[in-house]
Amino acid sequence: MQRVSAKMDDAGYLTAIGAVVRARRLKQGLSQEALADLSGIDRSHMGRIERGERNVTFLNIVRIANALDCRPSHLLRLAGA
Numbered sequence: 001m002q003r004v005s006a007k008m009d010d011a012g013y014l015t016a017i018g019a020v021v022r023a024r025r026l027k028q029g030l031s032q033e034a035l036a037d038l039s040g041i042d043r044s045h046m047g048r049i050e051r052g053e054r055n056v057t058f059l060n061i062v063r064i065a066n067a068l069d070c071r072p073s074h075l076l077r078l079a080g081a
Helices: 010-027 032-039 043-050 058-067 072-078
Strands: none
Touching (some): 010 072
């Protein structure tokens, strides 16, 4: 995965972290519903996170990273945060 530009506005960060989560999920062959179940997040909320429509909390970033078998810092770094 390629890193996103470091100079973004708030909406850009949300879109970037969502894109990183989605790409990692697809790479692992997980459905959105499966990732939501593994991370303990409602599926519709997960969809909004992936579309950059929700300001994802740190705890949810940790839950998502654990479900994707990576560190939260890895997701954030790829998103340019």
